[in-house]
Amino acid sequence: MPNKVFIHAFGCQMNKLDAELALSALRRAGYEEAATPDEADVALYNTCSVRAHAEERVYSNVGKLKSLKRRKPSLIIGILGCMAQKDGEKIFERLPHVDLVCGTREFPRIAELIEEARRLSCARRSSGSAKSRADRVLACSEEAAVSEAREISVRPNRRRAFLGIMRGCDNYCAYCVVPFVRGPEISRPVAEVVDEAKRLADDGCREITLLGQNVNSYGKSFTPSARALADLLARLDKVAGLARVRFITSHPKDMSREILEAVRDLPTVCEHLHMPAQSGSDRVLAAMNRRHTARGYRDLVALERELAPGIAIASDFIVGFPGETDAEFDETAALLRDIRFQNSFVFKYSTRPGTAAAKLADDVPWEEKRRRNLALLEIQAAVNLEENRKFIGQEAEVLVEGPSRRDASRLTGRLRTNQIVVFEGPETLAGELVRVRVESATPLTLAGTRTMDDGGR
Ligand code: SAM
Ligand code: SF4
Numbered sequence: 001m002p003n004k005v006f007i008h009a010f011g012c013q014m015n016k017l018d019a020e021l022a023l024s025a026l027r028r029a030g031y032e033e034a035a036t037p038d039e040a041d042v043a044l045y046n047t048c049s050v051r052a053h054a055e056e057r058v059y060s061n062v063g064k065l066k067s068l069k070r071r072k073p074s075l076i077i078g079i080l081g082c083m084a085q086k087d088g089e090k091i092f093e094r095l096p097h098v099d100l101v102c103g104t105r106e107f108p109r110i111a112e113l114i115e116e117a118r119r120l121s122c123a124r125r126s127s128g129s130a131k132s133r134a135d136r137v138l139a140c141s142e143e144a145a146v147s148e149a150r151e152i153s154v155r156p157n158r159r160r161a162f163l164g165i166m167r168g169c170d171n172y173c174a175y176c177v178v179p180f181v182r183g184p185e186i187s188r189p190v191a192e193v194v195d196e197a198k199r200l201a202d203d204g205c206r207e208i209t210l211l212g213q214n215v216n217s218y219g220k221s222f223t224p225s226a227r228a229l230a231d232l233l234a235r236l237d238k239v240a241g242l243a244r245v246r247f248i249t250s251h252p253k254d255m256s257r258e259i260l261e262a263v264r265d266l267p268t269v270c271e272h273l274h275m276p277a278q279s280g281s282d283r284v285l286a287a288m289n290r291r292h293t294a295r296g297y298r299d300l301v302a303l304e305r306e307l308a309p310g311i312a313i314a315s316d317f318i319v320g321f322p323g324e325t326d327a328e329f330d331e332t333a334a335l336l337r338d339i340r341f342q343n344s345f346v347f348k349y350s351t352r353p354g355t356a357a358a359k360l361a362d363d364v365p366w367e368e369k370r371r372r373n374l375a376l377l378e379i380q381a382a383v384n385l386e387e388n389r390k391f392i393g394q395e396a397e398v399l400v401e402g403p404s405r406r407d408a409s410r411l412t413g414r415l416r417t418n419q420i421v422v423f424e425g426p427e428t429l430a431g432e433l434v435r436v437r438v439e440s441a442t443p444l445t446l447a448g449t450r451t452m453d454d455g456g457r
Pocket of ligand 2: 169170171172173176177178179213214251
């Protein structure tokens, strides 16, 4: 009987890609996927350590497996990814029922590491000895291997894929643990990315989102040219079957005119950027080591809107960074109101050990962080509603993804600018580009009716 593995990924799309990477290595080793830890021989948790809250969720979720492990002692439980890389040995102290801790750089060896954990666990159980540290496997190499650059894509549905084109980060923003847990920035070769995009398109995928922590510096590890991402987009634009390409996340300091011209000129490249501003205060931005100013950010957005009118810009923000005053927070709120982002992800600052900001006092009280967080979300929701209402009465191109999860009698799809649209139509439209007249809007969704000038398929 083949081994069964359950795998759960906490955190962002990059983490989901990592989980896929581990899963595909395990499939090659003969594993099948299990739907729950109860059905599995191996339960793996790919972790995120970007924020303290994400780590607490891992401890709480994996902590609950204690009773399952008691009932089924042969179950191998593994913690993978960022948190494993960062905390290593310490995880065994808080989660004594865990058998394996495997850092981000050891994924290619995952099947081998599981076998080692299983061997140690079996030997201990047959000898009847008490569990000790020596029965567990810790693999958290510090060396970054070139082969680590992503070779894998994640598909939320048959029509869309997230494709990792680089990993790691060299930016060392003061609050961020990513450069420590994921290592230096390494880009995948162009030919490899294009081949993978072709395979996805041949398999029915119509939209690809390229992923990287700092995607607009793609290629830095193999070429001095600032054009690498623009050139890659031009190659992907020619892949037969692909209708749309997006790329996230863009760092404002690395946004180039060449990339924006690619957005303007290439039919498949969507008018949609995720370009985190993080704060609207120059003092805070400098303390965050972001290497851009609020003015610079505003000017860049103006250029983006000039080159690609209607372009949607999404952002991340951190509230309650050490020393952030009310006045500095107000500058962030003003930026949100002025720019009118398509979406904002707002995070309460949490100290990450080892980062530069960890040396600063985390002096904004939690309640105040919460207040600032809610205030930004409120501004964003109002902007979303106003902006989405502007679509009412307009017709737009929608890439159909399939039946809506909320209401299976309707279809869901996206605009080039990433807004979600629901409308009625047959499931056979999945993967097609159709025209929809928008009739109503909420802050998160548009709803409408398909017009017949898409051929009425
Ligand atoms: N590389 C991307 C960039 O530079 O924008 C995003 C990387 S990070 C995984 C996603 C977001 O998490 C960041 O944009 C930031 O807003 C947030 N973040 C990172 N470290 C954080 C911390 N210590 N506390 C709160 N939010 C944090
Ligand atoms: Fe973290 Fe900054 Fe790198 Fe983004 S660019 S991953 S926030 S260090």
